[in-house]
Amino acid sequence: MEQVLRVEQRDGWRKLVLNRPDKLNAFNEALHQALRAALEDAATAADCRAVLLTGEGRGFCAGQDLGDRRPGEGPPPDLGNTLERFYNPLIRQIRSLPKPVVCAVNGVAAGAGANIAIACDIVLAAQSARFIQSFSKIALVPDSGGTWLLPRLIGEARARALMLTAEPLPASTAAEWGMIWKAVEDDRLTLEAENLAARLAAQSTAGLARIKRALDAGATQSLDAQLDTERDLQREAGAAPDYAEGVRAFLEKRAPRFG
Template sequence: MNYENIKFQIEHGIATLTLNRPDKLNSFTQAMHLEVRSALAAVQADPTVRVLLLTGAGRGFCAGQDLSDRAVEPGAEGVDLGHSVETYYAPLVMTLRSLPMPVICAVNGVAAGAGANLALACDIVIAAKSASFVEVFCKLGLIPDTGGTWHLPRLVGHARAMGMAMLGEKIPAELAEQWGLIWKAVADTALMDDAMAMAEHFAVAPTKGLAFTKRAIQASYANTLPEQLKLEGEMMRELGYSHDYREGVTAFIEKRTPHFMGE
């Protein structure tokens, strides 16, 4: 499809998806949701894609929902926000988490509301030092959706999750790194170079093993230790027969760089 609200390309195993409404801090409209959904479907359908890099255009990553896209007029009936979550935001989070490849998020500026939680749904988050994360929902009488109530306590613990969710204070990128909310805060000028270098690393990495790692860590939140150990055994059994494991061992023995196929 022709994209008006995002930029999307696939090159050398790297899919790059850029939210592209910079004049609105890349806030989501229904049209942008549909374009993102289309791009992610293309990622899922293309066997050459080994990593997804998500970022934003301009001075912000994503300001969450564009409130003018579902404005509530004074005296008018309310808006069914549950429908919005169920139709757009929840499927978006689940798609990102289920992609059989690493998903990198390069946060280039403010990540607010659903934009913050969209970033946290990715596997590895790198942020410019000038970037920040803010759970603005409490200022509108709402809850942190887009997986916020699930990811926040798991990333930063109960106390900090409650503070972020109920106070709506801006968390600078360097503090977010200290808290474990994100992987790393880097100089603004280095953000995209560092993010692309990571994407290039993953584009030639053993993708199947990374996908299984992603699934295993996600499963650990619900599993008991015996259940997790069983899952690890099942995954290791399958990975032991993979091309990349054989190639990795052979390359190690032969003292050369492995040539992984992602399978």
């Protein structure tokens, strides 16, 4: 049976590898189910404090496996149902995961694959990688949160152009525009991404989860409401053991040992 997702346990974090390289890691139902299950497990596992998502082979993810579609055979597919059952829960899961999610884009990221990547907390990409909002090529609407995420990352003018034209965006330009954190040399991507995941795993998991909550709240709130959110989260953080340990470590000039 095809192992569509490879889960690698590391010291304090997990590496999830989309593993359909012959299909550029395009999503089918099996891959959706495997990734959802792996993220659910990572969310609660005590030995996982960060997640690294990447792809096997020459691509990160080509989006939906169109080989699963047979236009003209039977009634039209309910693509809204596909989003409701698979893609929308996945995006919500990534965004709400109480642990940082790093994405290493090792090659082409197209369609839903591009939007799943930018839904992650920190995105690194190989210099050779390309991001493609390919939906318009097959008369579809960008999904997987793309119409919400992309304009907020790079501005409406650029997002509209990318989505309407489906032009490939080089990783270096994506970094310049603020769509991803950085573009790195191809042969250094894995090392940099793994080092980053390990560094995040050494930090306060609960503290990083509060930062994610604050940022997500700020995307839809007024400044006044966000100030209240920051107050509430800071009160929560100040009462937590990790804050006390962080201050002790700072004063004692040592690395903190977070629980």
